[in-house]
Amino acid sequence: MTEPLLLECSDGVGTLTLNRPDSLNSLDVALKVALRETLGRIAADRSIRAVVLTGAGRAFCVGQDLREHADTLAAGDTDPLATVRAHYNPIAQELANLPKPVVAAVNGTAAGAGASLALLADFRIGGPKTSLLMAFANVGLAGDTGISWSLPRLVGHAKAIELLMLAEPVRAEQALGLGLLTRVVGDDADVLPTAQEFAARLASGPTVAYGAIKRQLAVGDAGTLSDALAAEAQAQAICGATADHRSATDAFVNKRKPVFDGR
Incomplete structure (x- = not known):
């Protein structure tokens, strides 16, 4: 079948x-x-x-x-x-x-x-x-x-x-x-x-950040400014703790192209 x-x-x-x-x-x-x-x-x-x-x-x-x-x-x-x-x-x-x-x-x-x-x-x-x-x-x-x-x-x-x-x-x-x-x-x-x-x-991109962008837009599309700001703060707290953010920041400072692992 x-x-x-x-x-x-x-x-x-x-x-x-x-x-x-x-x-x-x-x-x-x-x-x-x-x-x-x-x-x-x-x-x-x-x-x-x-x-x-x-x-x-x-x-x-x-x-x-x-x-x-x-x-x-x-x-x-x-x-x-x-x-x-x-x-x-x-x-x-x-x-x-x-x-x-x-x-x-x-x-x-x-x-x-x-x-x-x-x-x-x-x-x-x-x-x-x-x-x-x-x-x-x-x-x-x-x-x-x-x-x-x-x-x-x-x-x-x-x-x-x-x-x-x-x-x-x-x-x-x-x-x-x-x-x-x-x-x-x-x-x-x-x-x-x-x-x-x-x-x-x-x-090959920052998977966690992509997921966070989707979630915050779902709130921001229909919610108030306060709702959007709260969603953004939550998203940045999550993304800021990722290995991808740390390695990409280091790559920027050292003028290298970032490599994202989705973590």
């Missing part, structure tokens, strides 16, 4: 591949459970210092497996969207809170919860065929998997309403202009290698 999720590790980079290419990597229960559990393991694995999230085949991820969902509806389930609490919410929390950088290699279409996953990454690399579709309203649903949190932070409140309510595809160059993509490469075949190169650069 083919594994629904693949994890390959090399030089501090963990590449997570959604592996249901025949269904455009739609999210069935098996894939959602595997993703939720694997993200938890990655968070605790200090040997993985950056993550690439991608999809096998010609799409990144088209969101919920609607055939599986239709079966749930047909069975008369009284809580057919229980998967949001059981799977999507924990996945969003794990992905957003990973204490290391995440780069999404958005090959082809990212729709619905697939777009949500991409937008929870810290960086998103796309190609000419990349498109993002906030498809929820097209099937009579509101957003999930953290998109009500991530999307307005990237594009603003008014644009988020437009993208969610009109549910029209956002092509690569438009997505780049809106900030939904970090970079667009010239050839779709280069999306994953570029994302992995991007992640390799991050994997």
Whole structure:
């Protein structure tokens, strides 16, 4: 039986591949459970210092497996969207809170919860065929998997309403202009290698500081100035005690290039 999720590790980079290419990597229960559990393991694995999230085949991820969902509806389930609490919410929390950088290699279409996953990454690399579709309203649903949190932070409140309510595809160059993509490469075949190169650069950096930056921005985006200052003070207390900070300070004083060990 083919594994629904693949994890390959090399030089501090963990590449997570959604592996249901025949269904455009739609999210069935098996894939959602595997993703939720694997993200938890990655968070605790200090040997993985950056993550690439991608999809096998010609799409990144088209969101919920609607055939599986239709079966749930047909069975008369009284809580057919229980998967949001059981799977999507924990996945969003794990992905957003990973204490290391995440780069999404958005090959082809990212729709619905697939777009949500991409937008929870810290960086998103796309190609000419990349498109993002906030498809929820097209099937009579509101957003999930953290998109009500991530999307307005990237594009603003008014644009988020437009993208969610009109549910029209956002092509690569438009997505780049809106900030939904970090970079667009010239050839779709280069999306994953570029994302992995991007992640390799991050994997050689100060991992603890990267995690702290993510946490403080999560507070600063929505909190008060006092909240942000408290988060910054906490982050600097943690980072200031790291071996990376001490060695980088020494390297600066002695005019050497710093080498970070992620500790």
